Amino acid sequence: MTCRSFLLIAGFLLVGVAAAPTVPADTIDLVGGGQISGRILEKKGSNDTGTVIIAINDQMKLAVPMAKVSKLLLDSEFAGYSKAAAAAGDDPEKHYELARLCATQELTAHRNYHMQRAIELDPDHSKARSALGYVQSGKGWILFEEQQRNRGLINSGGWKLPEAIALEEAKDEAALTAKRWHREVASLRKAALSNNKNAAESLAALQAIEDPLAAEAIADELAKSAGGKQPKAMRLLWVQKLGQFRNGPAVQALTLAGVNDADPDVRDEALNQLTQFGWRSAAGLYVQMLDPKKSSNRDVKNALAALLRAPDPELWRVYADALVTTHETEIPAGAGTNAGFSQNGNGSFSTGSKKVVIKEDFKNPDALLLLREIAPGADFGYNKQAWLDYFAEQLTSYNGGLNRDL
Structure with missing residues (x-):
């Protein structure tokens, strides 16, 4: 018998969990588990709303809703599987391969039976053990679930x-x-x-x-x-x-x-x-808001105003960088004649044939206030480089005073 013909036959069969079937019988495999064995007499209606009639014995018949049926396993198709199962004999490898074929046809009970038979014949059959959920432990094979429970x-x-x-x-x-x-x-x-x-x-x-x-x-x-x-x-x-x-x-x-x-x-x-409570976290966000590439000048000014609540000498470079920030404004194409001027009088002019990017420099008074707060007596206005040179000199001539915090 070819593998293809076996699969065609095995696709309609089911066996009990504990043992392979030895007596031919029609079987109804129920949704959610369970079986009804007997002789299928008739199938009525569609797969969704119909019923299947099965004779359990000469005195009892059951009508099973098709909605509760996952598979119908016919006696006439049992012979092919029976022959393949008999050929496996006491060969653990053949039982393992037969179990794999059953698995491809979603015959869970068949698959479990032959996997179990394989490890009965060869207790160290690693592939069958693994398929059944066993793992190696210091004391031999153990179910993975049991191993995990033993670990707490x-x-x-x-x-x-x-x-x-x-x-x-x-x-x-x-x-x-x-x-x-x-x-x-x-x-x-x-x-x-x-x-x-x-x-x-x-x-x-x-x-x-x-x-x-x-x-x-x-x-x-x-x-x-x-x-x-x-x-x-x-x-x-x-x-x-x-x-x-x-x-x-x-x-x-x-x-x-x-x-x-x-x-x-x-x-x-x-x-x-x-x-x-929470100032360090808040200040971290406010410092990020000072980046002119990510924030508008309004956001920069709002962040500096917030930072004034608790001036931090360690942020001297941040404050110096924020003295004057450059922000870009995009003018869409076709907007006509454009003119832009920054706070210091710099500006640009263009006609609206294409998108224009205007760069503007903004002085931020609160950045200057922050620098004056952490360096009393020093005042270089909006001269960023002068402030940087001042703090660099303070760090170089560290004397344990204010410079300790810079």
Whole structure:
């Protein structure tokens, strides 16, 4: 019998897990596992809505919905598989190859039987052992699952330590709690801003929130309240609550508010809170914003204004670089006559036949203020090189005074 004809025949067969079939019989392989053996009498309707009638014995017949059937295994096609199984005899390699053929036809029970038979005949048949989930250990072959359990691991979306699973569960619970806070804070805010009798009580409830998991909800409220959508007092409350939480979401929200919020009072309070906790993280972002290739001059000025809250002598070179920043503006093609002038009078002129890039130099007074703060008595205006030379000399003549921090 050819391999092709075997596969055609084996594709309609199934055996029990414990032993290969020896008595011919029609079999219905059920979805989700299980079998019904007997003699198939009739198949009615389509594969989705029909039924198959099988006689279990002379007294019992069953009608099985086709939706519950994964395969019909006919007695007339059993002989080919039976012959191939008999030919395997006590040869472990033949049983292994037969198991592989069964696997290609999704005959899981057949496949498992012949793999098991292979290791019964040859306990060290490594390929069959591996196919059945065994691994080598110091004491011989052991199921991989058992080995992992012996190591103290638990199978939960992969083998993990109990501590890791507990941490994941805690994170999941924290995420659910954070979502609940979004609903709770929104509800309290709505009530607090209403004119009904519960307004004062709701405001007090907002003021009393201490759970750090509420930080994301309150950060969201602060962001959505921009543009005068909420009273200033409420917006300042959001900022103050974020300052109390002292966690990542709170610092992130305060950092952005410290430079982006249109209300100077909100910006000021956000920076106040950051100087108490999270300033190093915020300052890192503000320094990145000083790059004129990535930021507009407005963003550069906002970042410098924020950095003025806590001048840092170690950032002398950053401040010097920010004294004058050059920014590019693109004028699209066909925009007509273009003229551009920078703060120092430099500019460019062109007609609109193609895209034009205008470069403008901007002086940033807050950068100069920062340099004066960290180097009292020195003042070189917007002369970047003079400032760099000054600090280089200070570093060279280190005397343990102010220069220690430069």
